[in-house]
Amino acid sequence: MEKTPENCQVEDALGILVGKWKPVILLYLLQEGTKRFSELKRKMPGITQKMLTKQLRELEDEDIIQRVVYAQVPPKVEYSMTEYGRSLEPVLDAMHDWGAKHTVRKVVKADQVKSS
């Protein structure tokens, strides 16, 4: 498909990746494989249980990750990437590469005025 701003497919990938914690969750699952809820939580100090649950649910709803519940007490729930989810790897890679090369800038600049 043609790359025009009108059929902006960029939004789709963006929609999936947006969420304060989603990229981190995806990187963990991509690089370290299946993880339990509590393992993810430990890896991300600062995230609340509610937030982690919500992000995971959203990723699951979009078929990016898979959730498997073990019928035991205390509960055990494992999360892993789906095949479909793995297709996002190039996107995450491109973003990671960019981030690694470019430090984010914060610029304060004066207006550039042309007299023409």
Add this chain to the structure above:
Amino acid sequence: MEKTPENCQVEDALGILVGKWKPVILLYLLQEGTKRFSELKRKMPGITQKMLTKQLRELEDEDIIQRVVYAQVPPKVEYSMTEYGRSLEPVLDAMHDWGAKHTVRKVVKADQVKSS
């Protein structure tokens, strides 16, 4: 640099690209070059003036786009990508490619329970 979730550079690129209209603005500027404020606005029916201004300001603050004001009345202001901004092209491409190949899914699925 190593790709670990801990040094999650993915967030940086994401931070820049997030905003309901930013990807579209960037695609326009990347593919069609310098654009005036009013041209961008016409291209994006639905965006309010305030929002367009805000998105442009944020992109400018991060040195992704450049703003040039012409000292004339009625005002003329032109926006274009910076060199730095152009470095985001591979990221936008990766997202676009993904979006073109994969329709976004919305899945409703029952829990997968394992008895072990």
Add this chain to the structure above:
DNA sequence: CCCCTAAGTATCTTTTTGTATACTATACCA
């Protein structure tokens, strides 16, 4: 009997984003 654990829910509040509308300045045109 009581506490611990794991993976959540349920509420409530705060912060961030986005929308809607109205208003401004000033040269040019009829």
Add this chain to the structure above:
DNA sequence: TGGTATAGTATACAAAAAGATACTTAGGGG
């Protein structure tokens, strides 16, 4: 003299995302 065009700002409001805190469930250990 009044209307048009451009690139905004100001204000108020609505909606979405994020954060804080407390509560739940049920088996196992002491």
